[in-house]
Amino acid sequence: MKAAVFERCGNPAEVLRVLDVPAPAPGFRQVRVRMLAAPVNPSDLLTVEGKYGNALPPPATPGYEGVGLVEASGGGLLGWMRKGKRVALISSRGGTWAEECVVSARQVVPVPDDVPDEQAAMFFINPVTAVAMTRHVLRIPRDSWLLQTAAGSALGQMVIRLAKRHRFRTINVVRRKEQAERLRSLGGDASIVYPDEPLVQRVHELTQGKGVPFVVDAVGGKTGTTAIQTLGDGGRALLYGILSDQPIELDSRFMINGSKRVEGFWLSDWLRRQRIPTMLRVFREVKQLMREGVVRADVAGQYDLNQVGDAMRHVQHAARGGKIILRLGRP
Numbered sequence: 001m002k003a004a005v006f007e008r009c010g011n012p013a014e015v016l017r018v019l020d021v022p023a024p025a026p027g028f029r030q031v032r033v034r035m036l037a038a039p040v041n042p043s044d045l046l047t048v049e050g051k052y053g054n055a056l057p058p059p060a061t062p063g064y065e066g067v068g069l070v071e072a073s074g075g076g077l078l079g080w081m082r083k084g085k086r087v088a089l090i091s092s093r094g095g096t097w098a099e100e101c102v103v104s105a106r107q108v109v110p111v112p113d114d115v116p117d118e119q120a121a122m123f124f125i126n127p128v129t130a131v132a133m134t135r136h137v138l139r140i141p142r143d144s145w146l147l148q149t150a151a152g153s154a155l156g157q158m159v160i161r162l163a164k165r166h167r168f169r170t171i172n173v174v175r176r177k178e179q180a181e182r183l184r185s186l187g188g189d190a191s192i193v194y195p196d197e198p199l200v201q202r203v204h205e206l207t208q209g210k211g212v213p214f215v216v217d218a219v220g221g222k223t224g225t226t227a228i229q230t231l232g233d234g235g236r237a238l239l240y241g242i243l244s245d246q247p248i249e250l251d252s253r254f255m256i257n258g259s260k261r262v263e264g265f266w267l268s269d270w271l272r273r274q275r276i277p278t279m280l281r282v283f284r285e286v287k288q289l290m291r292e293g294v295v296r297a298d299v300a301g302q303y304d305l306n307q308v309g310d311a312m313r314h315v316q317h318a319a320r321g322g323k324i325i326l327r328l329g330r331p
Helices: 042-049 077-082 124-137 154-166 177-186 199-206 221-228 252-256 267-273 276-292 305-315
Strands: 002-006 016-020 030-039 065-073 086-090 100-104 108-110 145-148 169-174 190-193 212-217 231-239 261-264 299-304 323-327
Touching: 002 305, 016 305, 030 077, 030 086, 065 077, 065 100, 086 100, 086 124, 086 267, 124 154, 124 267, 124 276, 145 154, 154 169, 154 177, 169 177, 169 199, 177 190, 190 199, 199 221, 212 221, 221 231, 299 305, 305 323
Parallel strands: 145 169, 145 212, 169 190, 212 231, 231 261, 299 323
Antiparallel strands: 002 016, 030 065, 030 100, 030 323, 065 086, 086 108
16 A cells, blocks of 8 residues: 655655555454545644654654545454444554554544545544533533634634534634634634733733633643633643643742643543543534534645645645645545
8 A cells, every 4th residue: 555654753745755565454443444535733743743742653654533434344343333434533653644544443433424525534633622622621611711822723713613602702812913813703702912912911801800711722832831821710721732842831839829720631542531422422522513514624725645745835834724635545
């Protein structure tokens, strides 16, 4: 089969090549999926660059999610039930940027026929993360404030639409004025251009000096550090990314005063800790939200696997306007 492979870490546009590699065979309770499409996510780029927490030592094939057809099962009831179905999948070991991928049968979810491949390919990392963080981990109540960084991302826009649906309020931190205007048009309650505007001061103005009860941060570094400083008493922050590649600094006195909490969130870890009924409930919720357009994502471009270099150059363009999709189906 053909797969995108990096044999050393570096700039994805430079180090990724399409190679002929052995097709994988499913083990017990695993399935082999003939891939149709996969998105390019920040975690994929960071993996190729050697900067992601879930390191894949080269040579390796990136890609943590996608959509495909289950062609074979290595045994087990669940794998047998999934055979022949079109499924969204998540792989903690990468490997979805290929014509075939093997994952646990627990890591595939049948997707409805009315959800197109490019949206089904993005089922897990953004939609499930957005729903899990806001509805199942933080359990944000109605009328409460949530501050999010990287709010202009596909996931950030999903959070805004979830907020409208469930009637909580969002403060959306972005880097450019045009992003702030767009997010307000999508229904964001407030947008702050940081570092051009004083983040903590603006939040205190919006919350009558109380600070926010919830923060989700995908950036880290100075942005994440400042976002945490907007927490009010009893506030809770989830860290789910490190786009800046810089650590967050915590002031112990600030955290102790008001018993604030900062936690990490990694989707694969969270899913592994859930019971099957909880996972099925979340997946049903995401499927319905996807049908309603709440957790959809714009697509800026689609590329065949052999165009992976062009896809990487496109995804590195700051104003690309949506997700980049790799089409993986064999001709």
